[in-house]
Amino acid sequence: MQATKRPDFIDQQYDFAAYIRNPEHNAAPDGIETRRMAIYRDLFYNNIENFAASAFPVIRAITSDERWHAMIRDFMVKHHCKTPLFLEIAQELLDYLQNEREPQADDYPFLLELAHYEWVELALSISEESAIGEDVDPNGDLITGIPQLSPLAWPLSYHYPVHRIGPEQIPDGETETHLVVYRDRHDAVHFLEINAVTARLLQLIQQNVAASGRELLESIATEMNHPQPQQIVSVGAEILLDLRHRDLLTGIHNIPER
CATH class of the missing domain: 3.90.930.50 (Outer Surface Protein A; domain 3)
Incomplete structure (x- = not known):
């Protein structure tokens, strides 16, 4: 039985996403004005980069512009995010650093630890965990209890x-x-x-x-x-x-x- 051909609009969506992720190695999809694609490309990158810089301010501050932007672009190319939520991009970037990024000779030896520490602050600030558990006596004796x-x-x-x-x-x-x-x-x-x-x-x-x-x-x-x-x-x-x-x-x- 012959496989059903994928609709053309889906192919165009894949081409669009590939270009947005890695415009240096993928052609823009046909039929879309170059100026418009540039707007989409820059908007997408700037949103990801700005949020990453906000979530990891110390790493951004101690990293040169060239190394920082190369890392963000590599993240966009290699990592497939499992969430559409901007607040969870920090977790995705941490996962990329720990599991997908190829270490560079000039990396700081503490890069992964610093990334984890900076992620923790954001993760705790948005956590929906309740501080008070069941059957907890807040004023009980900490030595005997x-x-x-x-x-x-x-x-x-x-x-x-x-x-x-x-x-x-x-x-x-x-x-x-x-x-x-x-x-x-x-x-x-x-x-x-x-x-x-x-x-x-x-x-x-x-x-x-x-x-x-x-x-x-x-x-x-x-x-x-x-x-x-x-x-x-x-x-x-x-x-x-x-x-x-x-x-x-x-x-x-x-x-x-x-």
Whole structure:
């Protein structure tokens, strides 16, 4: 059975899209005035480029015009977006950087980490997650109860100090960096630099379903082989209170009676 020929207007749509994505290597579709195609071509590119620059302002600031525009054009050529929403283009560009772009010899070694960090701020600002979970006691005892991490608090670890990078501050080597990027009850997005111990505490809280705050802190003291575990518990209790005050912790779940 002979295959049905694709309608001509669909072929024209494919030609139109191919030209818009990569005008240097694809001819404009027949029957459309050159001036009009130039308007479509420039409008499409400028919209994508402007939004990318807004979503990744630090990367834009530390990247030359030539390298930046080459990257955006390569993104348009190689990456097939799965969403029509402009607010999600940042996620698509991050996916392209992580999985499709061929690394260049003059790339910053921290490019992917910086892109991820900049994406997180936008992702948290538009997240529809609710900060308060079910059966959470916001004022419960964080030591005797099960601490609950806000879904809008994201603990992150990087090899570079991504939160400090800018045109005047380019790191010359790796520095282990622990951050929490979070959205508070007023919907403002913040970042908090933390040490490795607090990062480990947040990791345990994130994975935890049954242990009390005290048990988590005692576990950390054991991992550290600390000679005075109670000291870790006392300091950790203050850290837990501060994290709740900042809206990183939403409260506790009560431990079921055994």
